[in-house]
Amino acid sequence: MKFSELVQKIGAKATKNSLELNPDSDMEIVGIAPIDDAKSGTISYIEGKKYASYVDKTGASALILPEDSGLQDKATARGIAWMAAPETRLVFAEAIALFYQPFLPQPQIHSTAVIDSTATIGKDCYIGAHVAIEAAVKIGDRVSIYPNVVIYPEVQIGNDTILHANCTIHERSQIGSNCVIHSGAVIGAEGFGFVPTPTGWFKMEQSGYTILENGVEVGCNSTVDRPAVGETRIKQDTKLDNLVHIGHGCTIGSNTAIAAQVGLAGGVKVGNNVLLAGQVGISNQAEIGDGAIATAKAGIHSNVAAGTMVTGIPAIPHKLFLKATAVYNRLPEMYQSLKELQKRSSP
Known part of the structure; x- marks a missing residue:
């Protein structure tokens, strides 16, 4: 043109x-x-x-x-x-x-797909080879489900959503419209819930829900777990990179971006428009305010205020981290100066 x-x-x-x-x-x-x-x-x-x-x-x-x-x-x-x-x-x-426009298959249901008789499939959907759709699943219009996807009972999937090959959607998960779930991702699997007892671990059943609102994207081999009770929720237009783990009971705000290898423990609350860089780790129940930024490999053990940038393990304000790094780089020089002072002060 x-x-x-x-x-x-x-x-x-x-x-x-x-x-x-x-x-x-x-x-x-x-x-x-x-x-x-x-x-x-x-x-x-x-x-x-x-x-x-x-x-x-x-x-x-x-x-x-x-x-x-x-x-x-x-x-x-x-x-x-x-x-x-x-x-x-x-x-x-x-x-x-x-x-460039990404490939979208023509509507069809492959002959090898296994679809429970109680499932509801919308108009103009593509369902690829060896897809398994179990009881009481509801799928909207123009949904694309690529080969080997497994959808457990009572899942709901909105219009125009794409499920790429080999992803798995566990029971009662709710996925909105215009979402993209990439290959190998697992939505709604059991959260890591075990109670210690004198004789070992007692398994706490994970009876909650996983909810992805409209426009959410989940990268390859990422996991979003369901909680024991309540819900794990990712709000509208939030994007997850590959190899991200969202623990049970987390709430992620809208328009947030989470890079590869980020891990969120249970009950974390992340606000809107947050940026989490690669390999950030966030401990149980921490809250991240709107617009906050965590730089790569930050280890977050407590709440982060809205609009704050944090760095390091444990994470501290980014500007303070830069000052501390400048001091750290001078440690050999400072150590030598200390040795000389000790020599001068010794009898």
Whole structure:
């Protein structure tokens, strides 16, 4: 498509972006590419000063530039078409959607699928090979269920949700509309509930519910456990990466993003718009306020206030962590100074 057409389509979708356009360049754009490997006919983007130098060497025919970056003249001088926007990564994501759409199968029920007679299947669904759907399951319209998915009794799944191959949905779980459950994920399995006794562990049955609201995505091999009583709930539009564990009785707010290998113990409450980086661990019953950020490998043992960034094990405010790290790096020097002082003060 022509660059001007691409800009027009993005502008219609990008409600958060005010686009500035170079009107003198209107070449054909055939695809998208990373900035360091872009070829003629592709569009790429610049995200921040770190990548600004690529304007001078990229092979891209068009670029999405940060507004007020001063890079527009450089791009024009090289004959590169450009648009400028406050959120270049978002605009690039919208450009990708113009050139690539993920595979969606045509509606059908494979002959090897096993579906209980009491299950309810909506309109235009795809149910792949060797899917097992048990009693009293309710599945909405246009749901895609890929091969080898197992759905236990009394599960509810909303419209337009996708269950990728080999995921498992346990009994009475509720999954909303427009959710994506990736391969190997397990939704609603038993929480880790055992009571110590003088003769060993007594198993506490996990009779609660797991609820995923609309727009939730769960990555490959992640687990969301059900509690002994009550519910585990992940609220609207929250995204879980691969290999994430959500313990029994947790509540995760809306628009929260949780990166790979994060682990939440039972009863954790996470607010809205929270970011948990890779390998963060949160102990039982801790509460994370709205808009908080935990950096990679943070070990959180107590509540985190809204809007706070924490780092380290145990997690402390990020700015304090940076100061402590600066001191830590000077420990050999400080130790040497201490030894010299001890020598001077000794009789």
